[in-house]
Amino acid sequence: MNTPNLQQFPLDLFETPLLLICDVVPGCSKVTLRKKGFEDLVVARDESTEPLRWQLEANAPVAESTDATLILEGATTAATKPLSPAAHKSINLIGQQINLFLQSIRHQSESLALANLLESMPDAVVTCDQNGMLEQFNDIARKWHGTDPRSVPPELWSKYFDLFEADGITPLATENIPLLRAFQGQFVHGAEIAIKAHRQDLRIVSCNGSAIKDKNKIIGAIVVMHDISHARHMDQMRKRLISTVSHELRTPLTSLTGSLKLIASGVGGDIPTKAKELLAIAERSSTRLQTLVNDLLNLNKLRSGGMTFEIQQLNVYKVLDSLIAELQGLRNQRQVTICVTGNTAKPGILADDVRLRQAISNAAKHSAPGSQIDLECIQGDQYVRIRVLDRGTGVPKDFVPRLFEEFTQAYDDNSTQKSDGSGLGLPICRALVEAMAGHVGYCPREGGGSEFWIDIPSQTELG
Numbered sequence: 001m002n003t004p005n006l007q008q009f010p011l012d013l014f015e016t017p018l019l020l021i022c023d024v025v026p027g028c029s030k031v032t033l034r035k036k037g038f039e040d041l042v043v044a045r046d047e048s049t050e051p052l053r054w055q056l057e058a059n060a061p062v063a064e065s066t067d068a069t070l071i072l073e074g075a076t077t078a079a080t081k082p083l084s085p086a087a088h089k090s091i092n093l094i095g096q097q098i099n100l101f102l103q104s105i106r107h108q109s110e111s112l113a114l115a116n117l118l119e120s121m122p123d124a125v126v127t128c129d130q131n132g133m134l135e136q137f138n139d140i141a142r143k144w145h146g147t148d149p150r151s152v153p154p155e156l157w158s159k160y161f162d163l164f165e166a167d168g169i170t171p172l173a174t175e176n177i178p179l180l181r182a183f184q185g186q187f188v189h190g191a192e193i194a195i196k197a198h199r200q201d202l203r204i205v206s207c208n209g210s211a212i213k214d215k216n217k218i219i220g221a222i223v224v225m226h227d228i229s230h231a232r233h234m235d236q237m238r239k240r241l242i243s244t245v246s247h248e249l250r251t252p253l254t255s256l257t258g259s260l261k262l263i264a265s266g267v268g269g270d271i272p273t274k275a276k277e278l279l280a281i282a283e284r285s286s287t288r289l290q291t292l293v294n295d296l297l298n299l300n301k302l303r304s305g306g307m308t309f310e311i312q313q314l315n316v317y318k319v320l321d322s323l324i325a326e327l328q329g330l331r332n333q334r335q336v337t338i339c340v341t342g343n344t345a346k347p348g349i350l351a352d353d354v355r356l357r358q359a360i361s362n363a364a365k366h367s368a369p370g371s372q373i374d375l376e377c378i379q380g381d382q383y384v385r386i387r388v389l390d391r392g393t394g395v396p397k398d399f400v401p402r403l404f405e406e407f408t409q410a411y412d413d414n415s416t417q418k419s420d421g422s423g424l425g426l427p428i429c430r431a432l433v434e435a436m437a438g439h440v441g442y443c444p445r446e447g448g449g450s451e452f453w454i455d456i457p458s459q460t461e462l463g
Contacts, residue, residue, distance in 0.1 A: 124205070124225040127212075132183050135220065144205075144225070146197040154180050164194040168202045178207035183221035185211050192228070204229045242300045250293050257286040288422075295424040299406070302431040309355060309435055313459050315347040316384055320375050323357045327364065334369040345377035345384045348459035355432045356456065359440070360386060362429040363452040368392030371449075383438070383455040391449040395442065403442055404430045429454075 118125050124141035126149075128134055134149035134157075142148055145161045152160050155174045163172040174180065178188045188209040195203045209223030260283040262268070264276065271279065301307040320340050327338055349356075360375070367373050367390040376387040395403060402408050407423040429452075433440040439455040 121224075123227075125222065126179055126225070127222045128179055128183055128220055130219040132180070132221075134179075141225070144195050144197060144200075144203060144227075146200065162196045162198070164196055166192040166194055166204060168194040168196060168204070178209055178225075179221055179223045182209035182211055182223055183218065185218060188223060202229070203227060204232045238300075242296060245293055245296055250290075250297070253286060253290045253293060257283065257290050260286055292422040292424070295422050295428060299424055299428055299431065302428065302435060307355075307435070309352040311350055311352055311436065314349050314351055314353055314356070316345065316349045316377055316386065316456070317343065317347050319349075319351075319353060319356060320360075320377075320386075322353075323360055323375075326357065327361060330361075330365060334367075336367060336369065337372045338364065338375065339372070340375045340377075342374075342376045345379035346458065349384050350457045350459050351436050351438070355436065359429045359432040359454060360388065362425040362432075363388045363440075363454065365425055366450070366452065380455065380458070382458060384458045386454045386456065388452040388454075389445055389449060391445070391447075394444055394448060394450050400442065404440075 118136070118138040121138060121140065124144050125136070125138040126134070126141050127136040132154060133151060137145065137149050147161070150160055154177065157163060157177055157180070158172045158174065163177065164170060165172055165176075172193055176191075176193075178191045178193065181191075182188050188207055191207040193205060193207060195205060197203075204227070205225040206228050207223050207225050209221060211218045212220040212222060260279060263271070264279045264283060298307070317340065324338050324340070330336065331338060364373050364375075367388075371390040371392045374387075374389040376389065378385040378387065399408075404426050406427045409423045430440045433454050433456070437457050441453055443451050443453070445451045
């Protein structure tokens, strides 16, 4: 039995699509595309057509055609002779068609994968085509809008898709529609709008999007919408709480605390010893509640940008000396010793004097009763680091990541020590420092205890 003749030719792949109609070589019965590491891709011959038509088998495995070899099987002896330029061209035409076929399959596969990805996203995705017409909604977008994309001009999008400004009342102007802005070449980041579809609750979404370009030509746009309704609801609740605290608690607390201090001082006459003890407890409780109210209001001001800062050149050592004098009450109440030690920094810094002392004070108040607090300054490249160190019990390791979160307090469950603070001191400390272009952090102190550090921009020429 004669072994079929085989001829192998490296493929020259072209981009121009051509019909696969050719007479390759006399007697050729099978054409195979072969590449190392892949299954063969077979091309069958349809003898019912003239001239011969070669077609890809429907069940042919998909393989990359780059650096592949075309194998002609069953060719006559004449086929082993050097091929004419026409024969070479015919072979390359087969390679072109195979390449185009594979590219088509890859594109279909990529499109299907992209569609599946969009449908599985928890956010809404909307796109438009090169003419600015709506093209695609993923499943979430269809649910939020209560409809599929419609062939309507952009000026009607707000009406048809129930788009409003973030207040949920004002209809969204055409020029403010995020997808249209993206199509016009704008980069959309964090644009908040409202969707009020029929029989659905008002939904506040944050939009991010951009144009889709091909060689600097806009061929469409895409916008991703994230539901922030819950966050906005919580923000409204927080604002109502702050308003209540400010108007209904702060003023009467100030009056109550002042009255208790006056009574305790004997202004209203002599007070029995037992009554003095009760007054002292009431005064401490009212003061603690007043501190909580002030902390809440200060944190709200910092969040909203309503707190003013007067950044100026300061001498860090003078700031610390003033702070130690201010903390006399803390020193007496908690029996702590505060001193400035180991200073290697130049004195010049850029900060707000009052806010900086407040930040350092909040860090120092975290120290345990009876401990020694050391304030130390170290010079950095562009900052002065103020270290607040103590020799207390430190912070439990598993609590450190939450140390600067609001309403959290760190103390050992096995310890009898319990903080009487609000859990807002360190968050306020961080917010104050960051508002002055600084940084704040914590690390365990070598040998035991805690170290809070505050980096403040330096002003090296200040003497």
